[in-house]
Amino acid sequence: MKPLITFLFLILAMTSFAQIKVNHIAVHVSDLKRSMVFYHNVLSLEEIEEPFKDGLHAWYDIGGGAALHLIEAPDIIKDVSKVNHLCFSIPDMAAFVENMKSKNYPFESWAGKKGEITNRVDGVKQIYIRDPDGYWLEINDAY
Secondary structure (H helix, E strand, O other): OHHHHHHHHHHHHHHHOOOOOOOEEEEEEOOHHHHHHHHHHHOOOEEEOOOOOOOOEEEEEEEOOEEEEEEEOOOOOOOOOOOOEEEEEOOOHHHHHHHHHHOOOOOEOOOOOEOOOEEOOOOOEEEEEEOOOOOEEEEEOOO
């Protein structure tokens, strides 16, 4: 009987811990309207309700119940290292790359080779682009 009680206690303890999920990712931008055009037109993100309604914020659905929160703050110091990046997964890399080429939008591999795709050892294909403020975005096909 004691192993059963221990097992039930363990199950109860495991289910009582809160799970963590991403709610939103906030990114400071220097020009909100310019960034909104980029995130909508280049990445095709869907704008969602913006709760503050002050002209300094925009919100986009990024899937899984999470949102991208753009905040206009022109004087914020930012880190533009490629190591610090947002990553979006897409179902069709070839179509996305073709779209980048048709818009003449620059992209590069992890190594920095312009117009090239990185083929990771796990088979995932990835490219890197910059948003209007110079932040790096990884786009990969691990959808």
